[in-house]
Amino acid sequence: xxxxxxxxxxxxxxxxxRRTSKEQWVNWFFWxxxxxxxxxxWNIISEKTxxxxxxxxxxxxxxxxxxxxxxxxxxxxxxxxxxxxTINIATLGTIIAMTIxxxxxxxxxxxxxxxxxxxxxxxxxxxxxxSVNSLIWALMLVFILGPGILAGTVAIGLRSIGFCxxxxxxxxxxxxxxxxxxxxxxxxxNLQQMVFGILPQVLPTIAGVGIYRWDINIxxxxxxxxxxxxxIGLQLNGSINTLAWTQVSTILLxxxxxxxxxxxxxxxxxxxxx
Amino acid sequence: xxNLPDTSTYPTIWDKPPFIKKAWLRWSIIxxxxxxxIAALTSMDINIQRLLEGIPRGQRFIDSFFPPxxxxxxxxxxxxxxxxxxxxxxxxxxxxxxSIPIGLGAARxxxxxxVYMFCRFIIAGxxxxxxxxxxxxxxxxxxxxxxxxxxxxxxxxxxxxAKLLAEDIENxxxxxxxxxxxxxxxWFQWINxxxxxxxxxxxxxxxxxxxxxxxxxxxxxxxxxxxxxGATLNTAxxxxxxxxxAAILLVIICIVMVLEYASSILRKxxx
Numbered sequence: 092x093x094x095x096x097x098x099x100x101x102x103x104x105x106x107x108x109r110r111t112s113k114e115q116w117v118n119w120f121f122w123x124x125x126x127x128x129x130x131x132x133w134n135i136i137s138e139k140t141x142x143x144x145x146x147x148x149x150x151x152x153x154x155x156x157x158x159x160x161x162x163x164x165x166x167x168x169x170x171x172x173x174x175x176x177t178i179n180i181a182t183l184g185t186i187i188a189m190t191i192x193x194x195x196x197x198x199x200x201x202x203x204x205x206x207x208x209x210x211x212x213x214x215x216x217x218x219x220x221x222s223v224n225s226l227i228w229a230l231m232l233v234f235i236l237g238p239g240i241l242a243g244t245v246a247i248g249l250r251s252i253g254f255c256x257x258x259x260x261x262x263x264x265x266x267x268x269x270x271x272x273x274x275x276x277x278x279x280x281n282l283q284q285m286v287f288g289i290l291p292q293v294l295p296t297i298a299g300v301g302i303y304r305w306d307i308n309i310x311x312x313x314x315x316x317x318x319x320x321x322x323i324g325l326q327l328n329g330s331i332n333t334l335a336w337t338q339v340s341t342i343l344l345x346x347x348x349x350x351x352x353x354x355x356x357x358x359x360x361x362x363x364x365x
Numbered sequence: 366x367x368n369l370p371d372t373s374t375y376p377t378i379w380d381k382p383p384f385i386k387k388a389w390l391r392w393s394i395i396x397x398x399x400x401x402x403i404a405a406l407t408s409m410d411i412n413i414q415r416l417l418e419g420i421p422r423g424q425r426f427i428d429s430f431f432p433p434x435x436x437x438x439x440x441x442x443x444x445x446x447x448x449x450x451x452x453x454x455x456x457x458x459x460x461x462x463x464s465i466p467i468g469l470g471a472a473r474x475x476x477x478x479x480v481y482m483f484c485r486f487i488i489a490g491x492x493x494x495x496x497x498x499x500x501x502x503x504x505x506x507x508x509x510x511x512x513x514x515x516x517x518x519x520x521x522x523x524x525x526x527a528k529l530l531a532e533d534i535e536n537x538x539x540x541x542x543x544x545x546x547x548x549x550x551x552w553f554q555w556i557n558x559x560x561x562x563x564x565x566x567x568x569x570x571x572x573x574x575x576x577x578x579x580x581x582x583x584x585x586x587x588x589x590x591x592x593x594x595g596a597t598l599n600t601a602x603x604x605x606x607x608x609x610x611a612a613i614l615l616v617i618i619c620i621v622m623v624l625e626y627a628s629s630i631l632r633k634x635x636x
Contacts, residue, residue, distance in 0.1 A: 134452035144508030151506050177538045179405040222621035224585045235423035237415045314497045350493045
């Protein structure tokens with residue numbers, strides 16, 4: 092390699108430098124640019140901020156903190172059904188998402204897509220599903236399907252399609268083509284090649300992605316209640332609006348526990364698969 | 366000729382080996398999953414009447430999305446988008462600035478056990494609660510507006526960035542760290558010349574990715590009062606201006622696409 096050690100000369104001593112002076116200038120320029128952008132952005136946000144409220148925040152936080160302890164433990168009995176609903180929203184939503192995401196992924200992968208136009212359509216589905224947050228999906232679906240668990244489930248499903256399909260199609264593109272070739276050599280049809288050549292290679296990814304997304308969805312479905320789409324968020328929103336802070340802290344602890352358990356389950360299952 | 370094995374007893378049909386090899390495990394998963402599905406679906410309490418009502422309503426809803434109306438509320442939409450962009454930028458920067466010390470502390474090969482536990486605890490706390498819950502509390506504390514959104518997104522960034530930074534540091538090469546240490550470098554020089562160059566490429570990619578996430582999340586923190594395009598979107602929904610809402614959603618999708626493309630290019634360029 093032509094790498095040369097960069098040195099500068101000071102009092103006849105050679106001193107090691109990390110960058111050449113040109114690199115140094117470019118580096119400084121990018122820092123200057125970055126800091127200017129951040130300061131500019133900060134300026135705009137700070138203009139729109141009522142600083143009095145911000146200064147008051149520590150007192151507010153302390154006040155809220157004292158109102159939140161001790162958590163109202165008796166409220167937990169009323170949270171069993173909402174937690175069950177939350178888990179159902181996440182699980183059924185993930186199932187919906189995976190059922191749609193797998194065909195979409197096969198259409199989006201360069202090596203399995205039937206046509207490049209289909210591929211563009213599939214990529215568009217992936218991007219639009221990913222860019223719209225599940226809360227916004229839920230907001231729209233509550234208008235259409237009415238408030239309740241169904242709207243939440245469909246929202247989680249629609250939101251997860253993009254994520255799952257993206258990870259699956261990337262792994263389809265990385266498969267070992269030799270195995271597909273071998274299956275093809277036995278006289279298999281296109282569909283058979285897919286089922287026996289490609290699917291076994293991506294099955295661990297599919298299972299892993301499904302579990303991973305389920306874990307994320309548990310977290311996401313805890314908030315869907317804010318817009319009326321079912322789950323524990325409904326109770327959270329109600330308690331915040333009625334200033335029942337001891338209930339709020341109970342709900343937060345229950346959410347913390349649920350997320351913790353789901354993370355543990357997903358880590359175990361993924362460990363067993365991979 | 367008789368030393369050839371008798372092939373007539375071999376099966377002629379090949380079956381794919383099952384994905385889960387233990388039969389009892391496979392069957393108990395299938396049975397368990399079926400029971401769960403039945404329980405879940407029956408407790409969902411779907412109102413068919415309401416659904417049938419919803420179909421024409423949904424039709425009207427979707428119709429009122431088209432054509433997306435970019436013109437009528439252009440000023441407000443533009444302002445909301447810009448606010449979201451600025452919010453995403455400063456919350457990413459602030460979040461990363463907070464993540465670096467926490468990430469260093471959460472790497473087991475750099476930090477003593479009590480620092481490690483403390484930093485991991487912060488990370489776990491930040492990761493558990495979705496940005497929107499953080500935003501609800503930030504709005505309660507700091508009042509309506511983008512500042513609350515900024516706080517919520519910065520806190521959300523910590524859980525993501527510090528965790529990945531810590532994992533990357535733990536995976537970094539021992540040998541380089543050793544070599545720099547052998548030159549007599551102090552702690553800051555050690556971090557700066559041995560750890561930082563190893564984790565930097567991935568971190569740059571991740572910061573752009575997080576910027577992308579923060580922009581997307583800024584579209585929802587507005588729903589609970591955290592400012593940005595989410596506030597505009599929420600207003601459009603509550604005023605039943607669905608054509609404007611459609612326009613906002615399209616703008617969000619476009620910006621996310623551009624950001625995603627830009628981040629993939631930047632990541633290739635850095636690595």
